[in-house]
Amino acid sequence: MAKGFNSGNKQDEELPKPKLNKELLLKAGKIFQYIKPYRVKFFFGMFFLILSSLVMLTFPALLGAMIDAAQGQQTYSWLPSSVKFLGLLALGLLAFTSFLSFFRIRLFVEIAEKALASIRRDSFQKLIALPIEFFANRRVGELNSRLSADLAQIQDVMTTTLAEILRQLISLALGVVLLVWVSPQLALLNLCILPVIVVTAIFFGKYIRNLSRQAQDQLAESNTVLQETLQGISNVKAFVNECYETQRYGNRLNAVVKIAVKGATFRGMFASFIIFCVFGAVIAVVWYGAALVAEGALTVGDLTTYILYSMFVAGSMGSFPELYANIQKALGASERVLEILDEVPEKVDTTADSKIIKQPITGAISFKHVAFSYPTRPDIKTLKDISFEAHAGDKIAIVGPSGTGKSTLASLILQFYKPDAGLICYDQKPASDYSLSDIRNQVAIVPQDVLLFGGTIRENIAYGKLDAEAEEIIEAAKRANAHSYIMQFPEGYDTLVGERGVKLSGGQRQRIAIARALLKDPAILILDEATSSLDSESERQVQLALEELMKNRTSIIIAHRLSTIYDADKIIVVNEGVVSESGTHNELVQLENGLYKHLYQLQSNAKVDA
């Protein structure tokens, strides 16, 4: 299991620190597999890049020759020593490199965009196929930043950094050769400085790498706060916690700035040190070069050529810290993206055939001595020993005090988790006999808090059956008692609902969820009754819709209001992880000291009081 995304303050300690080693490069190489389909374009891009870098290197020689030509000297016997000819040749070559650069940039950006889209698509597909427990450990904001910030980092490398590194390497290597060629004495003077720069680069690189990784993680943390706050904006406002949230976000941002500034200090020190060394060398060269010109050992044109080449070389060296840091950031980012890609998904069908039921279930369901602990809290036995049986078409109610594991039962029926012990059977066959998709295709849940997707009401209902016809959607909405209120909106079924369905009331959202479930037409239905009570008219509407939904299928009702389950075929009372009572309403109210009887009396009294 990847450790990198755990939430909380321990994140810094737990995040893997990327070291530029063979293993990491090999891993990152996996990301570059995504470029493979575009290798021909990539090859052409590289070719243009190398060609334009080589052409650029001819300029200092041409300009030097031009200066010598102006003084009546011929630098290269094979080149006419005419200032005009040399000037036009330089201009022509410049136009050619500009042309090559255009194609190079165009190709690299296209490849990177396409490759990145594939990585995003694959990560998304992987992510949504991961088991629920993966998400229990992580915050949405963190995962979001894997697919946005981290991939943007990789994108930068694919589009510019790689090309830039290659260009600068060519410029550096050939530049040095040309420096020696133009004047070995001057080159020797220059190259004395090189070891100092290399040692400093290794020393600073280590710090910069660590700091940029930390800055990225802090940024991800601050994004998480932003996202959580916006998602829960009504809570923030209701508790007048604007100031608290602003402070929380501000603290995170301060941490980002602190690390980023620290990184900038090191990077700035590194860059200025290198600039000092390199340009110091240029001064030394001009000084020594001027002496050589005075002695007649060097022409003015050669000195100009030399100075221009040394600027090329200096420029390349100066660009390496930034490029190196970018590569490190991208390696860190690819490692984290790969963590998602390497996670083991659930055995769930993600193909277009996923909706086709291969093994139909009639609706019988049984729990046999089921025990379960959440993987995140293995020490707490949420369910200790649960056994019950529902025949196809039964209406089963589950009641019990808050936090005893009623919703957990629903998660187990949906196979979000596997029990630690015992068996869950559908039609008397253990869950393992079915594919996950088959089970989930035949179970529907109407949750406590219905989350609507951003889109139209029509799309939200059709979520239960993606290929539903328009009439089917309307029919389902009618049966769910939602049609009349939907038609009151000017845009009817095309009314947009916000990210969390803010425009619809709780009861209206629930009826959409019921219409969704009706369209899905499952063999087994789970109703997680809303704890917050709706107003009586709304509740009546929802209740009628639920009665319609429960017809002809097995229904498991996680009940908070006992009045809705008097007619249940069986009521199961769950307390402290075991089934403490079970029977019909009439049977259970007879039990002396029974928990159900107690809850029933509490609710009846509450009603009388009200």
Ligand SMILES: Nc1ncnc2c1ncn2[C@@H]1O[C@H](COP(=O)(O)OP(=O)(O)OP(=O)(O)O)[C@@H](O)[C@H]1O
């Ligand atoms: N994803 C999770 N990871 C760890 N523990 C969890 C998780 N979900 C629920 N729990 C814990 O498991 C226990 C049972 O929770 P569950 O939601 O099933 O109770 P419930 O009976 O449905 O409660 P309520 O009636 O209040 O909805 C609780 O102690 C809860 O804190």
